[in-house]
Amino acid sequence: MNTSALQSASLSGGATRPVTIPLLQGSTSNIAVESATPCPAMGSPKGAFCAQYTLVVPASNPDVGSFAAGKITFTAPASGDVLYSVAADAAKPMSGGMTICTPSSLTTNLDTNGMPLKVTAGATTAAKEVDFAGCS
Numbered sequence: 001m002n003t004s005a006l007q008s009a010s011l012s013g014g015a016t017r018p019v020t021i022p023l024l025q026g027s028t029s030n031i032a033v034e035s036a037t038p039c040p041a042m043g044s045p046k047g048a049f050c051a052q053y054t055l056v057v058p059a060s061n062p063d064v065g066s067f068a069a070g071k072i073t074f075t076a077p078a079s080g081d082v083l084y085s086v087a088a089d090a091a092k093p094m095s096g097g098m099t100i101c102t103p104s105s106l107t108t109n110l111d112t113n114g115m116p117l118k119v120t121a122g123a124t125t126a127a128k129e130v131d132f133a134g135c136s
Contacts, residue, residue: 001030001031001032001033001051001053001088001089001090001091001132002029002030002031002088002089002091003029003030003031003053003055003086003087003088003089004020004021004023004029004055004086004087005020005021005023005055005057005084005085005086005087006018006019006020006021006084006085006086006087006107007019007021007061007062007082007083007084007085008083009062009064010064010078011064012066018085019062020087021057021058021062021084023055023056023057024056024057024058025056026054026056027054027055027056028052028053028054029053029055031051031052031053032051032093033049033050033051034049034051035049037049037050037051038050045131048131055086057084057119058082059082059119059120059121059122060077060082061077061078061079061080061082062077063075063076063077064077081116081118082118082119082120083109083116083117083118083119084109084117084118084119085107085108085109085117086107086108086109086117086127086130087105087106087107088105088106088107088130088132089104089105090104090105090132090135091104100135100136101132101133101134101135101136102134106130106131106132108127108128108130110127110128111125111126111127111128112126112127112128112129114128
């Protein structure tokens with residue numbers, strides 16, 4: 001399984017677009033979920049298998065640039081809370097990305113308390129559990 005961190009970037013005209021944020025040192029974004037790793041009994045379905053991951057991300061909103069007339073103009077990062085989403089893609093190892101679950105990709109923008117996934121410098125934030133089903 002591969003996990004990644006996404007932030008919404010505001011575009012000119014008011015639209016937003018999710019952007020994959022490069023991970024910082026200490027991240028473990030590629031994980032293997034194996035039948036030898038059962039989930040904790042609380043809150044997990046019987047027979048489920050789990051793996052943990054760590055995404056180390058900047059505690060700031062992204063800079064956004066626009067290209068016009070041969071130059072790039074950057075705008076200051078948006079103020080306010082630094083919100084992320086976590087995307088997880090399930091694929092068979094060493095298959096070139098062959099999917100093994102339906103759906104093959106899940107995303108959450110919530111923390112373990114069901115609140116927005118907000119990042120604060122120097123703090124650890126736990127994302128809501130991502131549960132794949134229908135995997136082969």
